[in-house]
Amino acid sequence: MPDSEPELSVADLQRHIHRMYYEKDVARGVDGTFMWLMEEVGELASALRGDDRENLAEEFADVIAWLATIANVAKIDLNAALTAKYGNGCPGCQRLVCECPNSEKP
Secondary structure: OOOOHHHHHOHHHHHHHHHHHHHHHHHHHHHHHHHHEEEEEHHHHHHHHOOOOHHHHHHHHHHHHHHHHHHHHHHOOOOHHHHHHHHOOOOOOOOOOOOOOOOOOO
16 A cells, blocks of 8 residues: 555546435535535534644545535536636736735635
8 A cells, every 4th residue: 555645636526526426416406515515614614713633634625525516516527617717826816826915805
């Protein structure tokens, strides 16, 4: 077994989540899936206020997994969306290292 953990790209993750859960996710629909995502965001918010690094990592993973889930239900390719929006740098200033004023959301 290799020393390092296997890597999972955004595209790989979305396909992996699709294989595991798609039928359940589609039956739940976008609204129901969105509510699960929001629950996980709340759990992440709680974990950020704590000091349990293992729990924090799990909550980050859950949020990303539920985001991939809702993207599957909505038929959005996350890899394509991320590449289109952020692949050439900041969407605001178009630079690799953002130079947008702090008062603006990049």
